Amino acid sequence: MRAAERRLRAGELALRIAVLGLGLTAAALVGSDSQVRRIFSLEKRARFTDMKVLVFVVVANGVAAGYSLLQALRCVVGAMRGYVVLNKVLAWIIFSCDQVMAYVLLSAMAAAAQASVLGQFGQPELQWIKTCELYKKFCKQVGEGLGSAFVGSMAMIMVTCISAFNLFRLYGSKNSNGGW
Template sequence: MESQFKANIDGTQVMGSRSDDVKVANRRSIRSSDFLLRIVVLVTTLVAAIVMGVAKETRVIPVALGPIVTPMFVAVPAKSHYSSALVFFTVANAIACAYATISLVILIANRTATIGLSLYLTILDLMVMALLFSGNGAASAVGILADKGNSHVGWNKICNVYGKFCHQTTASVIISLIGSVFFLLLIILSIFNLHRRSR
């Protein structure tokens, strides 16, 4: 019984036979999607780490020494490495970027990825995605405090003073969140691919 493969527009192949037609996922389209998603993750996490790493602003702020003394004007810088949460965010994005680069090299070197290699990469993808989302959460929490402050514990908002710094931090978090979502899509695609290959 002879069968024929015909490619469809949606990236599937139709295996024709006399009894029925069976759709088989096109492995090339899945692999190209995997590469594309990893490249997007690499670029977004690299940009997020760089933007956060260079985020800084110096403002001249009046400092009151007492109720009677005239306030002094002091140049006070705001830098991302002053906050441990923002440092964690930057390191998480750098790790995700390095991992995306290494996984791309591994996939290029092993064009015919085995189920075992795909499973290991999917597990590592999950771990790096969790690290990335936790870094995003930490940076977002600090960003909300910087924008709104917290009157209950006496923390003043600083985004009304350090506007440029807060805008850079916000842009970095948004870019990193985009990378995290693409990481999630990559994991969903990998799980779907593993499930298809194990049947």
């Protein structure tokens, strides 16, 4: 196996482990977040389930972490056995699943970013208050979770680049004269 191939495999494994760790961190931070605020005689509790987009972030990052674990195990087994994905069907499945995970994580981040801006700054024209002024601890922990989710989604996008490379190099012809 060439050195470049080993570096590519190591990079893919490192990115998949990063997605696993960051996804679990994001899901744990957002999913365990709650804060109780006493307003006059009422107790109001802020939970991540109050915003459906945060539920989506937790689920998406949990699924991405599980998927990354499976793919990391596949990478480790492949490295131990010394094989490269030579099957085009398997390469297409991996590429497609990586794409789906990247787009799901990216859409969760986009939706959560919009909800976060509304929570932080409100929307006075619609009489939406700045909820982060009331629940500072809650918003801080959600922000930390979303930061982790953002870095994880960027790592997943880099994984898709590697899986695209692994797929499309199978279509390169070593014997053709008109190749790249």
